[in-house]
Every structure is written in C-alpha cells, then in structure tokens.
Amino acid sequence: MLSNEVSVEIEILRKHGLSLRRIAQEVGCAVNTVRRHLALGEAPSYGPRKRRSTKLEAYESYLRQRQAAAQPHWIPATVLLREIKAQGYEGGISQLRAFVRGLRPAPIEEPLVRFETSPGEQMQVDWVEFRKGADALYAFCATLGYSRASHVEFVTDMKVGTLIECHERTFAALGGVTRRILYDNMKTVVLERDASGQGQHRYHPTFLDYAKHCGFVIKLCRPYRAKTKGKVERFNGYLRRSFYVPLAAKLKQAGLSVDVVTANAEVRRWLKEVANARLHATTGAVPWQRLCQEERAQLQPLAPAWRGQIPAALPTANAAPGQPDRLAAQYPCAVPAQHPLSVYERLLQEIA
Template sequence: MIKEMKQKGMYITDIANELGCDRKTVRKWLNKDELPVYKRKQRPSKLDPYKDYIRQRMDEGCFNAVVILDEIRKQGYTGGDTILRDFMKPLRPQMKEKATVRFETLPGEQAQVDWGTVTVNWDGRQKQLHVFVMVLCYSRMIYVEFMEDEKLETLMGCHVRAMQYFGGITRKIVYDNMKTVVKERNHEGKVIWNERFAAFARHHGFIPWACKPYSPRTKGKVENGVKYVKMNFWPRVRTFESLHDLNIQARYWMDTVANVRVHGTTHEVPVERWRHENLQRFNLIPFETVERHKRRVSSDCQVSYESNRYSVPFQWVGQIVAVQDDKNGRIRIFAGDELIAEHTKASDRHQKMINPEHLKGLKHSSTPRKQTYQPRLVSSPIPEVSERSLDVYDRFAEEVNVHA
C-alpha cells in the first residue's frame, strides 16, 4: 500500500499523514522487498511441565489419553483433556513407529530387580538412600523398599520381604550386572555368579538371569518401575520420622496407588492380574542372609549396638542374644532362632530405644533387701554404789577386833 501510494506521486509526509504513522516508518517499508510476517506470542500452557513425561509414556507404548491424564493429574496437572489429546495426536504416528515389540512373559515366569537412589535431608545433612524395586513382569505388581546400602546381605533381605509381600516367587529373576549378583564374565561372556547369592537363589528355588551388558531394554519393566517410584511416590513424601517410617509410607503407596491403578501398558490393574500369577512357594526355612551380632543383656534389660541401646524382655538379663540389622530401619534381636524384640533403628548415636513392656517384672534396686542375723553390741551399765553413814564402818571395825 505504501509503495502504491508512492508510485502515484505522493510525498512521504503525505503518506505518513494518510496512514497515521511516522515518516521513518514509511521510509523503512519503502526500502523493503517483502511483507512483514507477524508471529502470535504463545502463552505458557498448563501442560508444559508434563510434556516430557507424556513423551516418555508414549515411548513406552501408552497411547491412552485417559490413562495419561489420570497419571499427570496425580502429579499436579489441573488442565483438561483437550489440550492433552491435541498434544498427543501428532506424536502418535512417530511414537508407534519407534515402539518395539515388547517381550511379554507368562504368569509366574519372570520378575525383574533393580536399584535406584534418592537424596534426603537427614538431620540437616544430605544422605543418599538406596531404593530396591522388584516388579512381577506379568502382573506389573511392584515392591519398593528404601535401604541404607546395596550390599549382598541387604539385597537378599529385600528379596525375602518382597517374596513375603507377593506371597511367592517367580521361576526366574532378571538382574543387570550388579556385583552382588554377577561376580564377572569369562572370556566367552559366560556369567560367573556370586557364590553366596547363587546359594540363596537355589535355597528359594528361583533362577537368576543376567541381562546383556549395555542392553537396558531387557529389564525395561523394572527400570520403568524405578522411574515410576521417583516420579509418583517420591514427590508425595514431605517428612518421615525414620527409615522405617519412610518404608511404611512406601507400603501404603504400593497398596493404595501403584498396585491398584490401571497400568499404562497392560491397561489392567496389577493386583487383579497378580491373582493369576500362580507364583511358586519360596523356602520358609530362613537362609542366613544377615550377619547377627552377639551381645550380652545388661542388668537393665538392654543391649548395645552401634553406640545405641535397645531393650529386650527382662527374662533375658545376663543372657547372650544376637542383634540383626536389616538395613531398612528396623533392628531385630534373637535368642537362638526366637525373635524376642524388634525396634525402630536409632537415627543418631547414644540413643535408647526402650519398650516399657520389656521392663515389667524387673526388680529395681530400690527394693529393700532381706535382713540377715547380726550380733549386737550392748554396753555394760556402771554399777550403782550405796551410800552409808561412817558410824556403820566404825561398828564393823569394832566387831572384827572383838572376834580377833
């Protein structure tokens, strides 16, 4: 329009007056060869913080907008489903092309195990906790436990509690190449198992299976499980009183969220599919997985462990007992194979964890002692002296002289 007005012979001042703009603006557009392109400024969307998670779920094979909407709403999304569907629609073809055919197992055939880590504020200092995750591959039932470390004894203890939670064990369990399970591989690539863990597996009747190095998709179900714990459970945790309390919160989450939701891949509820798992029984005879520390019970019904003191029933005063630290926030004390006491593990040093029931029947030092016979010292009395008149003594003297 500006150029047409100029070609008709109008002055720049007249064009500016006609269009209501500055003369400099008129000169600028007279020198340009193309029309301006205006872009609409995009406002931030409520969906923006969840787009990476949505892409991840679609990459895992979940294209159900209803399922994803439910999951992101639990994470804090407050928008509707229309913008979610509009965002997912162009991604579906490329995600479906990218998706690989997933290997699905039969009921009771396989479980997968992996570790994750999280950081907590532990009495004002940062501390790393280790997250044990076991997933049943058919039902997608998940077991989660927060631990102090990833040592072999800790790993085996987690297995036992997971088997108790599931009510059995699968025929095979898949691991990555963690050193507590896989000692090494020989020149042919054959796995050399950790002997003690292999004995543990034989004891409970399952077959350990190591995935190929640098091949995470062979245990993708449990890796997704670890991510799910970090993205769904961990943001819900505000405070916890101890490691044991944190595991109580994790158990509640398993029972009320993780194992009762509609799973994004199977589109079924894990606990419903778990009823068809047909898990095999594990060995009820304990395998010595955790080192027990022998201690003598003091006269005040306590034993010492890691600079803290824990009570036991008064009947065991003076006896040798064994302290077992499961590394999950619980201390258990045994007399032989009998569990006689259980405590929340102290979070610091020089603390006492006392169960008042343990002290009932204990004789306190204030009880009066039984008196024994003792001879008694008695002072002899001073004899009394009779007072007599001197005439009496004179008369006694005369009588003596007469008789003499």
C-alpha cells in the first residue's frame, strides 16, 4: 500500500528521468509496484477488506444470545465450545476465544476522587518489605494526610512491639499525634474484620490499648483497595526508587548489603534533605514547611510513656530501682551489624 507522499515522490522521480529500478530503491518498494503505479497514472485507492468467512460465523448469533442471557455473569469459552460442537462446529477454541473476548463489555473504571483531610486529622501507615528470611529488612512508613510530611523506620520484623515502637518514634519526629490513623489489614492491628457485624472489627488487644492511650482512632482501608491509603502507597514507591535502590547499589559496589543500622542512619538524612524538603506535586508545597506552619498546631500532644503489658515492654532486670516502666522494645538490629557505621559512611563518600 503506497501513501500519497510516496505516490507523489514516484511521479517526481520519474519526471527527473530516473529508471524504475532506481526509483524503487529511493522509495523502498518493489519495481513492479513502481511500474503499476506509473501505469495507473494516479494514486491507488484502497477500500476495506472483505470479511473472510470462518467456521465460527454460523454460530455467532447463538454465542451473542448466550452471553447476553448470562449477564451480569460470563460463560467461559470452554463451555461454549462444548455447546457449539454439539451443533456441528468443527473449528478450534482460539477463534472462539477471540470472538467471545469482543463480546465482553469494557469494565467501567471508578472515577478517581482524591480525598483530602484537614490538618491533624489523619495519618496513613504501611509496611514496605525489602528482604525476607534470616536477614529480613522492612520499612515502617507514615505519611500525614494534610502536609504529606513522612517518617520512616527500618526494622527487621513486623511484630506488634516493633509496630508500637515505630509509632512512638514517628509521633516524636512529627511533633504530635493525629486524630485518626489509617491502616490496611495487618494482623498486628486487626485480627478479624467485621467480627461482630459490619464495621465492628476485632482489633489486636495490645495495639488497641496503645491507640486508646495515645488518643487516636484506628481506621481500616477497604480490602484490596490500595487507593484508600494512596498517600502512603505513593510514598512507598518513592522511598524504594529514590532512597533504597540507590543506597543498595552503592553498597553493592563495595561488596556490602543494606542493614537496618545503615538504612536508618541514611534515611534520616534523606527525609530531611530530600523527601520532606521537596516541592510536593499534589499540594504544591514543601511537606515539612506545611507541617510546621499549618498542621503541627492541630496535632494532639504526645502521650506519656505507654506501660503496656507485652514482653518487649516489660522493665528489664537491670533497670534502676524506681525507674518508670517505659517502652523498652528495641529493634532486633541491636545485634552486631555487618560493619561499624563509620565504615559505611566512608565507603559511601568514596563511591560518591
């Protein structure tokens, strides 16, 4: 099929005295195509191709009726194949599947409605998994719904004691507590959804006690609906791309891997200089400035030390007499890291 531009070019080259073979080389087509075009004296017109008859054609009306009667459900192609074979169909399932696929109505996407919250109203929390196994590495991510200021804690497990400790550090870093915190279905927060009826969930007793102590309400997002907590979900991807992958690549060049001590030391700097200092694309403001100027005054004050009865929170035998029971759950990363932190800092400076 020749385009109008190629047709004009063939005619011009012919007027300049070029041979048919030379014209074919110039425009990139066969010599016979050039000869046929010049013999016609005008650009060829192409109409729609005639539809080829198929073995399935005689059964198309039946297939449309069957799928229409099954709405809003759908009959698999394998079932329809058995039915039309009983009526004499001799073809295969490939063309049947292609035809049936064209009958399926296009799914109607739900309109994306961005849900914004007032200052101090909501924080969204999620885990990010980087490694499993004996050398596990996870990140606790929290993002304020209004200012988009975020905080990150790298840990080696996702137990309830670790979750509470991450909340403690996050509240201290952000300067207060929001009135609501949004979670997915993590078992350290909710044990069973709708246990006693619609919206009446059975929460993890330890974490529920901690939430009451701090003064925030636990909110759960809809199952299999990540967009419900889209603010922290987008931050999770940003953390992986902008922080973790570059750091892991630098350490890999030196034959090292990211451990929890190094990750926490480096992520503090990244949060301060990059994540919370950038101009946020949605709000059009710098998250940390928006937190300090507008949202922090609306946060609830920090609660006193929580004295929950979980093994990690009980006072140690070496605690000084009369010392108040404070949350003593420390990261399992207290075990010796791969190398002293100074080694990583020196390597990062050399690689950079």
